[in-house]
Amino acid sequence: MGFKEFCFKKSLWLFHFGGASCNNCDIEILDCLTPRYDVERFGMLLVGSIRHADVLLVNGSINQKDKKRLLEIYHQAPKPILVVAIGACGCTGGIFAEGNTFAGPVDKIIPVDAYIPGCPPKPEAILAGIVKLLNKKPEQHKSA
Amino acid sequence: MSKIIPIGPYHPLQEEPELFKLYCEGEIVKDVKWETGYNHRGIEKLSESKTFDQVFFLVERVCGICSTSHPFAFANCIEEIGEIEVPNRAKYIRTIIAELERIHSHLLWVGLAGHFLGYNTVFMWAWKYREPVLDLFEKISGNRNSYAMFKIGGVRRDIENDKIPEIKKILDLVKKKTDLLTGAVMDDPVIHARTKGVGILTKEDIIDFAAVGPTARASGIAIDVRKDDPYAAYPLINWKVITAEEGDVFAKAKVRLLEMYESVSIIEQCLDGLKKEPEGQTEIVVKNIPEGIGTGHAEAPRGEVFHFAKTNGSNYPVRHKIRAPSYVNIATFKKSCIGQTISDATISLAAVDPCYCCTERLASVYDFGSGHKILGGEELIRISQKQTDKLLKL
Amino acid sequence: MEKDFQIDELKKHFKDKVILIEKKNNRRIFVHISPDAVVKISDFLFSNLHYRFIIASALQSNLGFEIYYHFSNDKNGEIVNLHVILPAKKTAIESLTGLFEAANWIEREMHEILGIDFLNHPNLEKLISEGNWAEGVYPYRIEK
Numbered sequence A: 001m002g003f004k005e006f007c008f009k010k011s012l013w014l015f016h017f018g019g020a021s022c023n024n025c026d027i028e029i030l031d032c033l034t035p036r037y038d039v040e041r042f043g044m045l046l047v048g049s050i051r052h053a054d055v056l057l058v059n060g061s062i063n064q065k066d067k068k069r070l071l072e073i074y075h076q077a078p079k080p081i082l083v084v085a086i087g088a089c090g091c092t093g094g095i096f097a098e099g100n101t102f103a104g105p106v107d108k109i110i111p112v113d114a115y116i117p118g119c120p121p122k123p124e125a126i127l128a129g130i131v132k133l134l135n136k137k138p139e140q141h142k143s144a
Numbered sequence B: 001m002s003k004i005i006p007i008g009p010y011h012p013l014q015e016e017p018e019l020f021k022l023y024c025e026g027e028i029v030k031d032v033k034w035e036t037g038y039n040h041r042g043i044e045k046l047s048e049s050k051t052f053d054q055v056f057f058l059v060e061r062v063c064g065i066c067s068t069s070h071p072f073a074f075a076n077c078i079e080e081i082g083e084i085e086v087p088n089r090a091k092y093i094r095t096i097i098a099e100l101e102r103i104h105s106h107l108l109w110v111g112l113a114g115h116f117l118g119y120n121t122v123f124m125w126a127w128k129y130r131e132p133v134l135d136l137f138e139k140i141s142g143n144r145n146s147y148a149m150f151k152i153g154g155v156r157r158d159i160e161n162d163k164i165p166e167i168k169k170i171l172d173l174v175k176k177k178t179d180l181l182t183g184a185v186m187d188d189p190v191i192h193a194r195t196k197g198v199g200i201l202t203k204e205d206i207i208d209f210a211a212v213g214p215t216a217r218a219s220g221i222a223i224d225v226r227k228d229d230p231y232a233a234y235p236l237i238n239w240k241v242i243t244a245e246e247g248d249v250f251a252k253a254k255v256r257l258l259e260m261y262e263s264v265s266i267i268e269q270c271l272d273g274l275k276k277e278p279e280g281q282t283e284i285v286v287k288n289i290p291e292g293i294g295t296g297h298a299e300a301p302r303g304e305v306f307h308f309a310k311t312n313g314s315n316y317p318v319r320h321k322i323r324a325p326s327y328v329n330i331a332t333f334k335k336s337c338i339g340q341t342i343s344d345a346t347i348s349l350a351a352v353d354p355c356y357c358c359t360e361r362l363a364s365v366y367d368f369g370s371g372h373k374i375l376g377g378e379e380l381i382r383i384s385q386k387q388t389d390k391l392l393k394l
Numbered sequence C: 001m002e003k004d005f006q007i008d009e010l011k012k013h014f015k016d017k018v019i020l021i022e023k024k025n026n027r028r029i030f031v032h033i034s035p036d037a038v039v040k041i042s043d044f045l046f047s048n049l050h051y052r053f054i055i056a057s058a059l060q061s062n063l064g065f066e067i068y069y070h071f072s073n074d075k076n077g078e079i080v081n082l083h084v085i086l087p088a089k090k091t092a093i094e095s096l097t098g099l100f101e102a103a104n105w106i107e108r109e110m111h112e113i114l115g116i117d118f119l120n121h122p123n124l125e126k127l128i129s130e131g132n133w134a135e136g137v138y139p140y141r142i143e144k
């Protein structure tokens, strides 16, 4: 087993970055923590600092001002890191893609490993997406 | 030497994601400055390129939690321009959706306030009891958030009469759980100690900042658009405006908790009213919107949402202005935070219910001189939670 | 009865500064005023008649720049819109921030999106544009 596979074998810690979103995706991510969905049973934990994280969850469209911050966060992240774009906004820009401050969907700014579409995706969908990502063969991880 | 503590920057309402800089000396907050633009999506500009039908989907996404209030205000605004009267059944359905939203939003707030105080049990409880409300939404509209129920002249989907008993059953459950939660929050000595006398806003402050919603009502100013300028089904039913006099964080919590009971009662009355109206009459056909200027407002969970639109007889609004309640409420931080300790600042900020993400994300403390990071967002919450621990030991 | 009386008082006090009072229905009133009286009239509405300032909306039209100041009377639910027209050449108007804090942010915002100057504003800094669009670009202006 190589180092990269080893990194993603056990409990993953998640960091949540919200761009210019409408907040629904953020709430659904937080909802995953609460008793009905309880993401912690998979050993996942939402952490407050990117320096502790294995997975970066990005939701919302990214505007010019956010872009710099997103890049900075990505550079601060310990590598290898998995990036998940959540929601229509994160995947493509969604309804805000024509806005005058839009700076591009997440995958134009940093490499993305998984997309979870939906507006907003249900907590079940978020869980399913992350679990799927975990079961992916490690050599398919782009950024890792 | 004063230190700057940034809180923010992301805030999820329309143009108002902010970075708060708390200027501190020791533990005391001396000044607050804000910086916004992280969340600017140019919605007002985008709206000018969308047809009236599409604008509803856009304004729904101004804020995910208020995804009824913005379409509601916009519908009021356009219907005023076109002098459109919607059928009674649509009025009832609109009211039901708006009040369900109030319940879920207030539950969400109680949970987060609990989290900021280090009371994670309240957080978990409140969010657990919020789930049945979301299930109800899913039953009615097909989605947990962003319901897409509104259109000019009515609503998109009907609530069939045979669904009503089921809805009432879930409401009973929600009410029971709210009792439990209210008991837990209102009688808890630690919550009293952390919230009473904290972040006080006086009547004069409220008038100066033109604050609205529960923030104003907790300071004894009984403004509520639903009563003052009744729209939809609100004039047809019986309910009262909840106020409190103290103006502190506790009063705001009290107002919100008691409002949930009012909401449940409003929904029940609407469901009864729904039975009397013929099924299927949920909209009238609107051919075109005349030229004109309209203003519409609606009461969101956080206060008054205001929409202004100018039309020129075409399919698109020429100018569309949106004012979300947090836009005026957030400015009150300047009054409520100054003179408080840092650990009380988080809960004072949270008290007006800006969307939570702003205090959760990317908050960090910078040393004034060197610009080095000292404290992170988690740290801030931790400080607040430590204070609660201290109190517990007393 | 009373509310008509209240608004007609404006005409009595400010005479020719009030160009026209237009009652659309009994809850929506448009008052067209001349720009140099905006502070005095707003002060009168706010302090004497106890109206609440909601927000201001600016837009560009053939006449130049128009600003609607929205006030609300919470006792009877009426909304009064003060309407001023600024000629395209001279886009400056007195600030209302001295009267109430609530006007602070919106004036900064109007300054950014349309380039209207507010005289005597305590701090006409950037509010939303920082990093999103450049200085001197006014995205809501219509190029002619």
Ligand code: SF4
Pocket (backbone or CB within 6 Å): A021, A022, A023, A024, A025, A059, A060, A061, A086, A087, A088, A089, A090, A094, A095, A118, A119, A120, A121, B061, B064
């Ligand atoms: S994908 Fe939809 S729900 Fe998520 S942030 Fe974007 S608009 Fe909001």
